[in-house]
Every structure is written in C-alpha cells, then in structure tokens.
Amino acid sequence: MFTKRPRLVLTAFLALLLISVTDINAQRRKKKKDKDSKAKTEMPKKKEKPKKTIASLTKKSNKIEGLFTIYQDSITGDVKLLVKKDQLNKDFIYFSQIADGVTEANAFRGSYRGATVFHIKKHFNKIEFVAPNTSFYFDKDNAISKSSEANTSDAIIESSKVLASDDEKGEYLINANGLFLSEALTRVKQPSFPGRSPFSFKLGRFDKNKSKINSIKNYPENTNIKTEYVYNNPTVLNGGSRAIKDGRYVSIKVFHTFMSMPEDGYEVRFDDPRVGFFTTQVNDMTSTETINYRDLVHRWKLVKKDPNAAVSEPVTPITWWIENSTPLEWRQTITEGVLAWNEAFEKAGFKNAMVVKVQPDDADWDAGDVRYNVLRWTSSPNPPFGGYGPSFVNPRTGEILGADIMLEYVHFTNRVRLDNIFSSISSFDNEEEARKHAFHNKDNHMYCSAGHLMHENTMFGKAVLAATGASDMEMEGMKKEAMKSLIMHEVGHTLGLNHNMKASQLFSPAQLADANFIEGKCLTGSVMDYAAINLTLDRTKQGQYYDMAVGPYDIWAIQFGYTPFKNQTEMDALLAQSTKPELIFGNDADDMRSPGKAIDPRVMTGDLSNDQIAYSIDRIKLANNMIRKLKSGMSKPGESYEEMRTAYYILNGQAARAGDVISRFVGGVYVDRAMQGQQGETQPYTPVSYADQKRAMNALKTYIFAPNAFKAPRDLYNYLARQRRGYNFFGGPEDPKIHAQVLGYQRRVLAHILHPNTLQRISDSELYGNKYKLSEFMTDLNNAIFKNDIYSSVNSFRQNLQTEYTNMLLNMVNGKRKSRFTNASKAMALYNLKRIKTWVSNGTGDVITKAHKNQLKTLITNTLKDVK
Numbered sequence: 001m002f003t004k005r006p007r008l009v010l011t012a013f014l015a016l017l018l019i020s021v022t023d024i025n026a027q028r029r030k031k032k033k034d035k036d037s038k039a040k041t042e043m044p045k046k047k048e049k050p051k052k053t054i055a056s057l058t059k060k061s062n063k064i065e066g067l068f069t070i071y072q073d074s075i076t077g078d079v080k081l082l083v084k085k086d087q088l089n090k091d092f093i094y095f096s097q098i099a100d101g102v103t104e105a106n107a108f109r110g111s112y113r114g115a116t117v118f119h120i121k122k123h124f125n126k127i128e129f130v131a132p133n134t135s136f137y138f139d140k141d142n143a144i145s146k147s148s149e150a151n152t153s154d155a156i157i158e159s160s161k162v163l164a165s166d167d168e169k170g171e172y173l174i175n176a177n178g179l180f181l182s183e184a185l186t187r188v189k190q191p192s193f194p195g196r197s198p199f200s201f202k203l204g205r206f207d208k209n210k211s212k213i214n215s216i217k218n219y220p221e222n223t224n225i226k227t228e229y230v231y232n233n234p235t236v237l238n239g240g241s242r243a244i245k246d247g248r249y250v251s252i253k254v255f256h257t258f259m260s261m262p263e264d265g266y267e268v269r270f271d272d273p274r275v276g277f278f279t280t281q282v283n284d285m286t287s288t289e290t291i292n293y294r295d296l297v298h299r300w301k302l303v304k305k306d307p308n309a310a311v312s313e314p315v316t317p318i319t320w321w322i323e324n325s326t327p328l329e330w331r332q333t334i335t336e337g338v339l340a341w342n343e344a345f346e347k348a349g350f351k352n353a354m355v356v357k358v359q360p361d362d363a364d365w366d367a368g369d370v371r372y373n374v375l376r377w378t379s380s381p382n383p384p385f386g387g388y389g390p391s392f393v394n395p396r397t398g399e400i401l402g403a404d405i406m407l408e409y410v411h412f413t414n415r416v417r418l419d420n421i422f423s424s425i426s427s428f429d430n431e432e433e434a435r436k437h438a439f440h441n442k443d444n445h446m447y448c449s450a451g452h453l454m455h456e457n458t459m460f461g462k463a464v465l466a467a468t469g470a471s472d473m474e475m476e477g478m479k480k481e482a483m484k485s486l487i488m489h490e491v492g493h494t495l496g497l498n499h500n501m502k503a504s505q506l507f508s509p510a511q512l513a514d515a516n517f518i519e520g521k522c523l524t525g526s527v528m529d530y531a532a533i534n535l536t537l538d539r540t541k542q543g544q545y546y547d548m549a550v551g552p553y554d555i556w557a558i559q560f561g562y563t564p565f566k567n568q569t570e571m572d573a574l575l576a577q578s579t580k581p582e583l584i585f586g587n588d589a590d591d592m593r594s595p596g597k598a599i600d601p602r603v604m605t606g607d608l609s610n611d612q613i614a615y616s617i618d619r620i621k622l623a624n625n626m627i628r629k630l631k632s633g634m635s636k637p638g639e640s641y642e643e644m645r646t647a648y649y650i651l652n653g654q655a656a657r658a659g660d661v662i663s664r665f666v667g668g669v670y671v672d673r674a675m676q677g678q679q680g681e682t683q684p685y686t687p688v689s690y691a692d693q694k695r696a697m698n699a700l701k702t703y704i705f706a707p708n709a710f711k712a713p714r715d716l717y718n719y720l721a722r723q724r725r726g727y728n729f730f731g732g733p734e735d736p737k738i739h740a741q742v743l744g745y746q747r748r749v750l751a752h753i754l755h756p757n758t759l760q761r762i763s764d765s766e767l768y769g770n771k772y773k774l775s776e777f778m779t780d781l782n783n784a785i786f787k788n789d790i791y792s793s794v795n796s797f798r799q800n801l802q803t804e805y806t807n808m809l810l811n812m813v814n815g816k817r818k819s820r821f822t823n824a825s826k827a828m829a830l831y832n833l834k835r836i837k838t839w840v841s842n843g844t845g846d847v848i849t850k851a852h853k854n855q856l857k858t859l860i861t862n863t864l865k866d867v868k
Contacts, residue, residue, distance in 0.1 A: 052164045054082070054173045066218025068258055070176070070225075078177055079213055079225075080163065083120055083127055085170030091261040093401070094118050094131075095392050096186040099226055099253035099368050103382045104201040104240040106190060107252045110376055110406035112390040113186045117261075118157065125162050127174050131155040134395045135282060137294050142286040158184050180225050180256060181211045188229055188252050201240045203250055204233025214253065222370060223258040243381040255368050259401070262301075266399045267564075271295035273673050274578035275560050276498045276528070276587045278391075280398050296398030298391065298496040299561045302350055307564075311346055317355045318495075320405075323367050324359045325377045331358065333480050334375060337487025341495065344550050344558035353562075354491075370402045373494070375487075379409035388448050389493030403494035405487070408451065448499075450489050450530055453605060454546075457533035458482045460623075460654045461545060463647035467626045467633035468539055478545045485546035488527040492554065496561055501603045502586035503529040503553050505610045509618065512536075512609055515543025522551035523608065525582045530605035532657075537618040537625075552582040578673075579680030590671065592664045595748065596755030600671040601664035601688065606657045613665060613695055616658035620703045623655040627712050631719060640723040645736070648720055652710055656745035659704040663749045665696035666777065667762040667770075690771035697777065701784035704749050707798050710742045743800045753781065754808050756817075759825040778828040781805075786839055793845040799852045806856050809833050810863045830867070833860050 050056070058080060061071035069082040095115040101107035121128045133152045138145035160174035179185065189203045210230035217224040229252045239247025271279045271293070279295040287294075304312035320338050322331055335356045345353035359367075359374070367374040370392075391403035461478050503525035511517050513536045524531045527547045536542045556577065565571045577583055586603035593605045601612065609615040626633075627648065634644045668688040674681035703709060720736040722728075752758060762774045785805050789798060812821050812829040821829075837860045840853035 054164045054166055054171060057164050057173060064216050064218045066223050067221060067260060068218075068223045070216050070218060070223065071173075072213070072216060077212060078175070079180065079216070080173055081176035081179070083172045083174065085172075088120055088122055091117050091119050091396070093259040093261060093394060094185060095257045095259065095370065095402075097255050097368065097390075097392075097404075098188075099255050101188075101252040102240060102244055102250060103380065104244065105188070105203050105250065105252065107188050108380065109378055110388065110390070110404055112392055112404075113188075113254075115392040115395060115401075117395050122162075122172070123159070126159050127162060127172055128159045129157040129179065131157055134280075137282050137284045137286070139284075139286040144286055148285070177208075180213060180227050181208055182206065183229075185256055186254065188254065189231065199237050201238040201247070202233070203231040203252075204236065204248070205231065207232045210249075217369070219371070221260045224369065225256040226253060226368070227256065228253050241382055255370075257370050259370070261396070262394055262399060262401065265303075266301045266394075266397050268397050269297040269299060269561065271297050272560070272575055274575055274585060274675075275557050276500055276585050277496045277557070277561055278493075278498050280393065280395055296393075297561055298393050298398050298400055300400045300495070302345075302353060302562055304349065304564065309349075311349055311351050313351050314353055317353055319355045319357060319373060320491075321367075321372050321374045322356065322358045323374050323376045324361050324363070326358075326375065327377075330483060333483045334487050337484040338375070338491050340484070340488050340550055341491055341554075341558070344555040345562065347555050348559045348562040349564060350562065367404065373403045375405045375407065377407050377409060388451070389490030391494045391496070400494070400496060405490045405494060407486075407490075448490065448493060450499075451486055453530050454482055454486050454533075456650065456653070459646070459650045461533050461535060463630075463634075463650050464535055464539075464622065464626050466647070467629040469633065481544065481546040481548065482533075484548065485527060488547065488550060492526075492528050492550075495558065497528050497554070497557055498587045499530070499591075500526040500528040500553055500585050500587060501530060501591040501605060502584045502600070503551060504531045504604075504608050504612075505584060505602055506551070506582055507609060509609045509611055509615050512615075513538065513541045513543070515541065518544045520544075520548050522547040522549050522554070524551055525584065526551040526553040526557075528554065532606050532608040532615075532619065534608060535619075535622060537622050552580075553585065556583050576678055579678060585673070586671070592752075593660075595752035596757040599669040599761060601661075601668035602670065604661055604664055607661045612661050613692065613699060616661045617699055617703065619658040620655045623651040623658075624711070627651050627716070631713065631716050641719050641721045642723040645720045645722060648712070648716065649741075652712075652741070652745070655703070655710065656748065659700065659745065659749050660752070662696050662699045662704075663752050665692055666700075666753050666772075667758045667765070668693070669761065669765055669770075685765075685768060687765040687768065687770035688772075693772040693777075694780075697780050697784070700749060700753075701780075704746060705784045705801060707788055707795055709797070710745060739796060739800055742797055743804060746801050747804055750805060750808060753777075754812070756820040756822070756825065760822050763822060763824050774824055774828060778832055782832045782835060786836060789845075790839050791842065791844050793849045794852055796848075799848075803852070803856065806833070806836060806859060809836075810859065814863050814867050830864075833864065836860065 058071040060075060061073045061080065064070045064072065068087075071080040071082070072078070073080075093115055094117075096113040098107045098109060098111040098113070100109050101111070116131045117134055118129055118131045121130055132154045136148070136152065138148040158179045160176070160178060162172050162174060164173045165171060183189065183206060189206065192202065207230045210232070211228060213225060213227050215226040217226075231250045231252070233248050233250070236247040240250075244250060271277060278298040280298070282294040282296060284292045284294040300318050301316075302318075303315045305315055306312040322334060326334065338354055338356050342352060342354050345351075359372075365372060367376045388406040389403065390406075391400045393400050458479060461482075462475065465475055465478065506525045507518070507523065512523065512534050518534070521544070523534055523544065524547065527550055531547075534543070534545050556574070560571070560574055563570075563574070578585070584602070586600060590598050590600060590603040591605060592598045592601060592603060604612070607616065630644060630647055630651070634647055636643070665688050670686045670688065672682045672684055672686070717736065717738060720738075722734055724734075759774065762770065762772070762777060766773055785798075785802055789795075794802065809829040809832055812818060813826050813833070818826065837857055840856045843850065843853075845853065
C-alpha cells in the first residue's frame with residue numbers, strides 16, 4: 001500500500017500540473033486574443049481625403065468675374081470656368097474672330113468666324129456645351145411641332161467633368177482648357193479638298209502644349225478670351241510667304257466671346273428677293289406653302305426716342321470708332337463716308353442714326369472688343385482685301401450685335417501684286433472652284449474684294465493722270481474720292497446690305513461725262529456695286545471719279561430694313577417700287593465675273609453706265625491711248641522703271657476687264673425678279689437683243705481678238721523692267737512675258753463665250769426669244785479669230801490666239817470634258833474645225849506662219865481621225 005501511494009500522488013500532481021499549464025496557456029491565448037482584438041479595434045482609422053471644393057481647387061488661381069467667372073492658375077496658366085445653376089438650359093451666343101494670323105491660312109486679323117447659339121446642360125457629373133440647330137422654325141401651335149427634333153442634329157461642342165460643386169450656391173467648376181485651347185469652339189485649320197497640291201501651304205497639327213491663353217477680359221454681359229493657337233508641321237513643303245517666320249510653327253490668335261442673349265423687344269424682319277440683305281436662312285417646317293422660307297434679315301436694333309415722330313433720333317445710335325492707328329489726314333474723309341448713310345436712315349425715320357468717334361490714344365480697350373464697332377487699319381505683307389466689313393448677328397433673330405470694318409493701308413500706296421491683278425479663273429472647272437471657295441468661306445459670306453478692285457481702279461486713275469500730266473492736287477482729290485466711296489461700301493455691309501452688282505446701270509455714258517450733272521452724286525444706283533472708276537475718254541470733260549453719296553437703291557434698301565412699318569401694306573408698297581430702273585438689284589450669286597457663271601450681263605463687276613458695251617469700248621480706247629503716252633509721261637530721272645512697268649500692266653489689265661464685260665452679252669439673258677402682277681414687271685427672262693449681242697461680238701473682234709489687240713509701242717517693251725532686290729529673280733528670268741500676258745486676257749474671254757453653260761444657254765434661249773443663234777455666233781467667232789489674216793502672215797499674238805482657240809474646239813469634240821457640251825455645240829465645233837483646216841492649208845505667209853498653219857492642220861487631222 002505504502003509503495004503505490006507515492007505513485008498516485010505523483011500522477012495526480014502531474015495531471016494537476018498539466019491542467020494548470022493548459023489553463024495558463026489558454027488564459028494567455030485568451031489574453032493575447034483579447035489584446036489583438038482590442039488592438040485591432042483601437043487601430044487608428046485611415047485618414048480620409050478632404051472633399052474637393054471650388055475654393056480649394058482655385059486657391060492658387062486669379063479670379064476674373066463676369067458673365068462666366070474664370071479662374072486662371074497663377075503658375076500654369078490653366079483655366080477653370082464657373083457655371084451657375086441659373087445659367088443651365090439658357091441660351092447664350094458664342095462669337096469668334098481672328099485677332100491675328102496669316103493670310104495663307106485664310107485666318108487674318110479681323111476675320112469673323114461666325115456666331116452660334118449655345119446652351120449649357122448638366123448630364124450627371126458632366127457639364128455640356130450644346131449648340132442647337134437653329135435652321136428650322138416650328139409653330140408651337142401646330143401639333144407637328146412635337147416632332148421638331150426629328151432627323152436634325154444639334155452639336156455637343158464640349159463635355160467636361162464637374163471638378164467641384166457648391167450645392168448651396170448652385171455652382172459647378174469645370175476645367176476649361178479643353179474648351180478654349182482646342183478647335184472645339186471654332187475651326188481655324190480648314191479642311192483639305194481632293195486634288196489640292198501637296199505643295200500648297202497648310203497648317204500643321206494643333207499643338208495643345210504650345211497653345212495658350214493670352215488674355216481674359218470679363219464683363220457682366222460678355223466674357224472674352226484671347227487664345228494663341230500654335231500649329232506644328234515638321235514636314236512642311238510650303239513655308240508660306242515672308243509673313244511667316246517659320247512654316248513649321250505658325251501661330252493664330254483667336255478671340256472667343258460668350259455673350260448673354262439680347263433682351264426681347266427686337267422685331268424680326270423677313271427677307272424679300274427684290275432687295276439685298278444678308279440673311280440667316282430658316283425654313284418654316286410647319287408651313288404648307290411651296291416656299292417655306294423664313295429668312296431673317298440682318299439689321300441693327302433701332303428704336304425711336306419719339307415713336308410718334310416721323311423722324312426721330314434713335315434710343316441707341318449705331319456708333320463707329322475710328323481706330324487710333326488711322327492716318328490723321330484720312331480721318332475726316334472716313335467720317336464723311338460713315339455719316340453719308342444718315343441720308344438713307346432719315347428716309348427710314350431716324351435722325352443721326354450713325355455716329356462717329358475717334359478711339360483715344362490712351363483707351364483701355366482694343367479694337368477686338370465686341371462692345372465697340374471699329375474702323376480698323378492694317379498694313380499686311382499680303383493684303384487679303386482692300387476693305388472688309390463683317391458683322392455678327394443673333395442667329396435666333398438676325399439682329400446685328402457688332403461689326404468692324406477692316407481697311408488695308410495698301411489702298412493708299414502704289415504697290416500692287418502683278419501676279420494676281422486682273423486674274424480670273426479661265427478653266428472650264430471654275431464652278432467647282434467657286435463651290436470650294438463658298439464652302440471654305442460659308443461663315444464669311446461678307447468677304448469683300450471691293451477694296452482690291454477699287455485699288456486697281458485707283459492705280460488705273462493714277463496711270464491716266466500721270467500720263468496726262470495731272471497736278472498733285474487732282475491726284476489727291478481722286479484718292480480721297482476713292483476712300484470715301486470704299487468706306488460707304490463697307491459700312492453698307494455692316495448695316496446688313498450685300499452687294500448689288502446690277503446698280504451700275506443708273507446713268508448714260510454722256511451723263512457720266514458731264515461733270516456738272518454728276519457732281520456730288522452716286523455714279524451708280526448703289527455704293528454696294530463693284531463699279532469701274534469714271535474716267536472719260538475726252539480728258540477735258542473729266543468730272544467726279546467715284547461715288548460721293550449713297551445711291552437711290554441704298555436709300556430704298558435701308559427703308560425696307562429699318563423703317564418701323566405700321567403694317568404689312570406699308571412694307572409691300574415700298575417693295576413694289578423694285579421695278580424702278582434705279583432700284584434694280586443683283587448680288588454675287590447672280591454676277592458674271594467668272595466664266596460661265598450666272599446669266600444677266602448687267603450683274604457684272606468693273607462696269608459702268610447703262611450702255612456697258614459703249615463704255616467698255618471707251619475704256620479700251622482710253623487704256624490704249626495712255627499706253628502710247630506711257631514712256632514719255634512716266635519717265636522720272638533717278639528712279640527705276642518699276643512704276644512704268646506697273647502702269648503698263650494696269651492699263652492693259654483694265655482693257656482686258658472691259659473685254660470681260662463685253663463678252664457677257666453674248667448669250668446673255670436679262671433677269672427680272674418682280675412679283676407676279678407687280679406694276680412695271682416684265683417677264684422673268686428676256687434674252688439680250690440680237691443687236692446688242694452682235695455689237696458685243698464685233699467689239700470683241702475689234703479690240704480683243706484683232707491682230708493689233710493690246711498693241712503697245714515697240715520701244716516701250718524695252719523699259720518694262722522690274723527693280724532688282726537681292727535675289728528676287730532667282731526663281732526665273734526677269735523679262736516681261738508679253739505674249740503670255742496678252743493670251744491670258746484673250747483666254748479669259750474665250751473661256752466664257754465657249755463655256756458649256758454659255759453655249760447651252762444660246763441654244764436654250766432661242767426657245768424664248770434669242771435671235772443670235774448658235775450657228776451664227778460660232779461662225780462669227782471663227783471668222784473673228786482667223787479671217788483677218790488667212791492669206792497673209794500671222795503675227796505671233798494671233799498665232800497664240802488661233803492655237804488656243806483651236807485647242808478649245810478640239811477639246812469640245814474629243815477632250816476629257818466633251819460630255820459637258822451639248823450635241824449642237826460639238827457639231828458647230830466640228831464644223832469650225834473643218835473650216836479652219838481648209839483655211840490653214842493655203843500655204844501662204846512667212847516661214848513661221850507656214851509652220852503655225854502646218855501645226856494647226858496636224859492637230860486637227862490627228863484629233864478628228866479619233867472622233868467617232
């Protein structure tokens with residue numbers, strides 16, 4: 001018993017010890033678990049990021065308050081835009097213009113890029129800038145208006161994520177770099193058209209890293225941002241002119257303006273085809289009429305101070321500022337040109353509607369500020385215009401909200417680009433070129449080349465005056481007349497008027513040569529025409545050179561646009577006067593300056609008088625007379641022959657332009673746009689009389705196609721020298737290309753009278769009155785170009801003309817574009833070719849003439865054998 005007891009005790013002890021150890025370990029594990037649990041529970045929470053606020057995101061930015069508050073980072077220059085809740089779903093207007101650029105990119109100072117309505121929407125966490133489609137009108141009372149959004153597209157210009165918001169204030173902050181430092185708002189880089197030469201100038205890719213915001217100006221009613229767009233083109237083939245420092249890096253500066261929608265109270269006015277205003281085209285989609293046009297006339301908001309007065313001052317006049325860059329000696333003339341329009345406004349019921357002020361030298365605003373209408377001046381290396389009068393409007397109503405007039409200093413100078421002067425498209429593809437140009441400038445339909453034409457006219461006047469020994473006073477007087485006339489023209493654009501190329505029919509040649517009769521008048525029905533300078537063939541009868549007042553059409557058009565009519569009857573009574581000879585109208589869409597374009601020869605540039613053929617013949621005679629006096633009249637000891645050379649091209653170019661005017665009567669059709677039953681109306685289409693078409697053809701034969709056409713004294717050619725400057729002859733020989741120049745003039749005329757449109761119209765118009773049949777015209781043309789020297793030697797100018805004409809006929813019957821010509825035209829071309837072949841087979845003339853005739857015979861033979 002004694003021996004077993006200690007074992008039991010030991011066993012019990014060990015068991016007890018094991019239990020204790022286990023318990024201790026369990027307690028330790030429990031304590032550790034509790035500790036870990038406690039430690040986990042008491043672990044500090046991860047620090048949450050503070051919520052982004054408008055204040056925190058803009059603390060390093062400069063705040064610029066206005067219509068839309070802008071924050072610009074003081075370090076990076078990045079911009080943020082504040083949108084308020086009450087600005088959502090509300091109409092605003094966006095407008096842009098080029099602050100500075102280059103003509104090669106068609107982006108030059110003062111170029112307007114159009115205006116558009118936009119509104120701002122919030123879509124979840126994004127702010128969207130949306131431009132609604134404003135081209136269509138739906139009457140809200142018509143049930144079909146419920147489908148007004150069917151099959152039309154609005155434009156989502158930009159969509160930006162909300163960076164921060166203040167719900168209490170109703171504000172949203174977005175990054176605005178994508179809005180202003182991109183081409184989202186306005187496209188500067190124009191699209192490339194198929195067939196464009198890879199060597200033509202083009203901007204490179206938009207460089208968002210180099211592009212920047214240059215300035216921000218904010219006002220309660222508008223926000224103005226000036227940006228600098230930079231384009232990179234590392235593989236540039238054409239670096240542009242010397243106006244561009246480096247073609248790889250080109251900067252275009254753009255003004256962006258956000259504006260409040262104007263207050264209600266503006267009365268829209270709808271377009272009428274008998275008078276020429278710029279319009280915003282709108283289609284009434286709830287109208288059942290054949291014509292559903294609801295086109296909005298562009299005009300300023302003028303309200304009478306005294307509504308009951310027949311003539312009252314306006315509550316807010318149209319105020320013009322002469323930019324402080326304007327030469328002092330021209331400011332009075334410019335002022336007179338602007339205020340001349342007050343005569344028209346008085347007839348519309350407004351006194352002192354136009355006001356002129358001069359921008360102070362210390363002004364705190366610049367000409368790019370849309371709050372000011374400014375007459376601006378530039379002296380560009382490659383002037384894009386002589387004058388340009390754009391305006392921008394409210395697309396909802398047509399109300400003009402602002403305007404500028406851009407003027408080029410070249411207008412005062414003797415400088416002219418002879419590579420461009422008097423040029424015109426002479427190929428049969430000019431319609432395609434015109435379409436491209438129209439698309440390219442669809443937002444800039446107010447581009448105006450009147451200044452260019454007037455500069456050419458003035459250079460012509462200078463050449464004539466210099467050749468006849470005129471005094472400096474007479475020369476200065478002519479230039480002042482030109483300036484006033486140009487200002488009146490461009491101001492007319494800013495009042496909403498488009499061109500009236502038909503207005504030159506007002507006076508007869510005899511009246512224009514009567515100095516007393518024309519003194520102080522408009523020489524045409526409208527200053528909106530591109531009329532020729534009034535130079536008399538008899539220099540002793542010379543009177544006024546240019547328009548010195550607005551014309552009768554201008555007064556009538558302003559009455560239509562601005563008179564506060566009491567009812568529609570009053571307006572209709574005014575429009576019914578359109579059949580008066582002094583009120584005829586035809587704009588650029590109708591003008592015939594390009595070969596084959598339009599049909600009415602009265603709607604033409606560079607013409608004057610109600611007998612354009614006679615006046616143009618006198619113009620050719622005057623140019624020819626002055627060319628004979630050029631060498632003696634313009635010799636200036638100590639000077640180069642550059643001015644004499646320029647005068648020679650100017651004079652010949654004016655003669656060529658007169659030839660263009662005459663050529664439009666062949667196959668021409670007069671157009672009357674009067675309404676049915678209107679007093680004084682004629683039929684819409686009346687072919688030019690047989691007598692006038694024959695007269696025009698004879699004039700072309702005598703002055704454009706004759707063996708002595710564009711003839712100059714032989715010793716003059718030796719002096720047509722350009723002044724050397726550095727390596728300016730590096731690109732080719734410097735000698736004048738006389739034959740190419742003359743053939744260019746003749747080709748322009750041929751391009752029109754042999755254009756497929758002209759030839760087809762001659763045949764078509766035989767059905768409604770044309771007596772000058774295609775067969776007679778084509779026979780007359782053949783004779784004009786060959787008959788005078790069939791049996792004698794043919795001079796080098798006529799050889800060029802005959803070869804060019806023959807090739808045109810060959811292309812009509814077997815060229816790539818033969819399908820564009822009617823069968824009757826091709827038949828007459830073939831008939832004429834066979835007659836030419838007979839004529840050139842006679843073997844007469846000197847050696848070069850025989851070679852010329854053999855060449856024509858071979859060309860005709862080889863081509864006609866392939867004709868099927």
